[in-house]
Every structure is written in structure tokens, then in C-alpha cells.
Amino acid sequence: MTSAVLHIHKLCKSFGGVHAIRDLSFEVGHGEIVGLIGPNGSGKSTTVNALAGVFSASSGEILLAGAHIQKLPEYERVVLGLTRTFQTANVFPDFTVRQQVELGCNSTLKSHPLSSVFGIGIHEGENESIAARVEDILEITDLLGVAEDLVSTTSAAQQRFLMIATALAAEPKIILLDEPAAGMVSHERKTLGNLIKRIRDLGTSVLVIEHHMALIMEVCDRIVVLNFGSKIAEGTPSEIRDNKAVIDAYLGEAV
Ligand SMILES: Nc1ncnc2c1ncn2[C@@H]1O[C@H](COP(=O)(O)OP(=O)(O)OP(=O)(O)O)[C@@H](O)[C@H]1O
Ligand SMILES: [Mg+2]
Structure with a gap:
């Protein structure tokens, strides 16, 4: 096929x-x-x-x-x-939850990933659309309530949801x-089961x-x-x- x-x-x-x-x-x-x-x-x-x-x-x-x-x-x-999560949690402990998901969006940026750090070369509207996408992803992965928390302070389960959120940020097929x-x-x-079905229903296949x-x-x-x-x-x-x-x-x- x-x-x-x-x-x-x-x-x-x-x-x-x-x-x-x-x-x-x-x-x-x-x-x-x-x-x-x-x-x-x-x-x-x-x-x-x-x-x-x-x-x-x-x-x-x-x-x-x-x-x-x-x-x-x-x-x-x-x-x-094609994006993936790991068998053991793989997250950046010193980032906030929101920052880590933003990082995941970088692979789809038209601007250079470091443009958000140096503030140059950002394509018009790119920051707004990323912010909206990050918000949607935090919502479907049930992480909005801890979005501004440091990753190191979140629970083991939240870190697993965060790995999925970061992978979703790259808009995978x-x-x-x-x-x-x-x-x-x-x-x-x-x-988690509901999230996996939601990911599928939003158009991303899952293995x-x-x-x-x-x-x-x-x-x-x-x-x-x-x-x-x-x-x-x-x-x-x-x-x-x-x-x-x-x-x-x-x-x-x-x-
Ligand atoms: N980097 C590696 N170097 C050498 N052998 C490896 C390596 N990675 C996996 N293997 C071997 O390959 C086989 C398959 O391992 P794999 O980790 O894919 O299994 P798994 O189905 O994921 O198991 P589990 O359910 O325990 O996670 C095992 O015999 C393992 O020891
Ligand atoms: Mg394994």
C-alpha cells in the first residue's frame, strides 16, 4: 500500500x-x-x-x-x-514546560531557530502562530496547569506527557x-489513552x-x-x- x-x-x-x-x-x-x-x-x-x-x-x-x-x-x-519519544523520560529539567514545547516547534520554523534568542530574522506572524500552537499542544496534553513550572518540579507522568507534547510540536505525520x-x-x-486517540483524530498517525x-x-x-x-x-x-x-x-x- x-x-x-x-x-x-x-x-x-x-x-x-x-x-x-x-x-x-x-x-x-x-x-x-x-x-x-x-x-x-x-x-x-x-x-x-x-x-x-x-x-x-x-x-x-x-x-x-x-x-x-x-x-x-x-x-x-x-x-x-517522523518524531518519537523515549522509553525513559528525556526532558530539559531547567526549562519551563512551555519553553520545552516551544523548543520542539523549532524544527518547523522558517526563521533560524536562534532567531528567537537574538530577535533577528523572524518571519512575520511566526511568533504568534507558534504561541498559539504551543497553547493548543499544552491543552491536549493536559499540561496547561503546569506550563510555567520548571520541568524538574513536574511529576514523572507529566514529564512523559511533556515528551509527547515536544514531539507533537514538530507537527509530525x-x-x-x-x-x-x-x-x-x-x-x-x-x-494517555485519550491523548493517543486525540492525536490520531487530529491527523497524526501513531506507532x-x-x-x-x-x-x-x-x-x-x-x-x-x-x-x-x-x-x-x-x-x-x-x-x-x-x-x-x-x-x-x-x-x-x-x-
Ligand atoms: N545498542 C545495542 N547494542 C547491542 N545490543 C543491543 C543494543 N540495543 C539493543 N540490543 C539488543 O537487541 C535486542 C533487542 O533489544 P530491544 O531494546 O530492541 O528490545 P525491546 O523489545 O525494546 O525490549 P524491552 O521490552 O525490554 O524494552 C536485545 O537482545 C538487546 O540486548
Ligand atoms: Mg524497549
Whole structure:
């Protein structure tokens, strides 16, 4: 399907003798939330890192909106519309929450990113439209109440929402979320689930890695299952829940 936002074809990544992902192929369509699940060490974060350009894949193809991106550096992939969050919180503790989201907007600025610091070369209307966008993002990620607080004073869950807000600021076509619910309690996971669906409804596709099966089953349109670096199943949440290979490899009696 050429209309996919993200198309991965026969992707492989080895670290020395370890085949972290092997011949992995799947797609994420427009307006789709796809889950990537599997046991610890099955290759989920390696997939996200290869897609984001943290390292290059050993072989295979990655297409974003039809364009080959596998040879591009990380920041060019962000500019083209692919952003991600990390498995562990990755934020700037000395910034305010609002400043960190503003920083995320810089990848889409027509002016040079440092123009906001030196006050020169700012395109007309750019500051106003960024301020409005930051406000919208803070609202949908439930961070307006702590917008002027230092990041270091916010809760672990708020820092996870902030990572998503920062990634959204770049106006991505697709956002990759690596274990966004880690460390969250039940009501925070519910807010997260609603946010992921809102992101999809606003036009950004989502690839989400999670061990929280209730969240995955609730938000995903489709799920891809990895085991030892290979895809062992792909389908709707109800198909995956009933898939014997998936139950044997990962879900066990849990679902
Ligand atoms: N930078 C690296 N160098 C060497 N081996 C690595 C590296 N990153 C990952 N691996 C190996 O690749 C395999 C897949 O790891 P990966 O982190 O992708 O798993 P995961 O599915 O994200 O697991 P988890 O659920 O625990 O986060 C593992 O065997 C891991 O040890
Ligand atoms: Mg991982």
C-alpha cells in the first residue's frame, strides 16, 4: 500500500552477532494507531531507533509518505514528519514546560531557530502562530496547569506527557511512542489513552510500544507482534488476543 504514512520493508538490524530485528515488514496508515508489542528484548526499541535514525538499519527500506528515509540523519527525519519519544523520560529539567514545547516547534520554523534568542530574522506572524500552537499542544496534553513550572518540579507522568507534547510540536505525520505509560497509575493511563486517540483524530498517525495490554487493546486499530526480532503476528486487537502464537510467546494467561 503506497498511501501508508510509514512503510517498513524487510528491515534488519544486528548488533555484532545479535539479530535484534530480522526481515521486519509492516505499515502504518493515515489516521491509524498501530501497536508494537512483544516480550522484553524482542526488538521493539531497536525498531523505533532504526525508524528514527538513532542508528542505521543493517538492511531494508523505510518509507515516510512514500519517500525513502533510511539513509537520512535523525533531524532530517523529524523535519520530514517522523518524531518519537523515549522509553525513559528525556526532558530539559531547567526549562519551563512551555519553553520545552516551544523548543520542539523549532524544527518547523522558517526563521533560524536562534532567531528567537537574538530577535533577528523572524518571519512575520511566526511568533504568534507558534504561541498559539504551543497553547493548543499544552491543552491536549493536559499540561496547561503546569506550563510555567520548571520541568524538574513536574511529576514523572507529566514529564512523559511533556515528551509527547515536544514531539507533537514538530507537527509530525507520525509519532513513535516507546512505552509511554511506564510508571503511570491507572487514571494517568486513561488520560494517555485519550491523548493517543486525540492525536490520531487530529491527523497524526501513531506507532505505540507498550507492555500495558489493556491500553494497547483499547487504543490500537492494529497490532504487530515481535518475538526474537521477527514479526509473529499482525491483526486487530481481538485477532491478536486470540492468536495462539502470541499467547504462547507473550500474552500467556494475562489477556
Ligand atoms: N545498542 C545495542 N547494542 C547491542 N545490543 C543491543 C543494543 N540495543 C539493543 N540490543 C539488543 O537487541 C535486542 C533487542 O533489544 P530491544 O531494546 O530492541 O528490545 P525491546 O523489545 O525494546 O525490549 P524491552 O521490552 O525490554 O524494552 C536485545 O537482545 C538487546 O540486548
Ligand atoms: Mg524497549
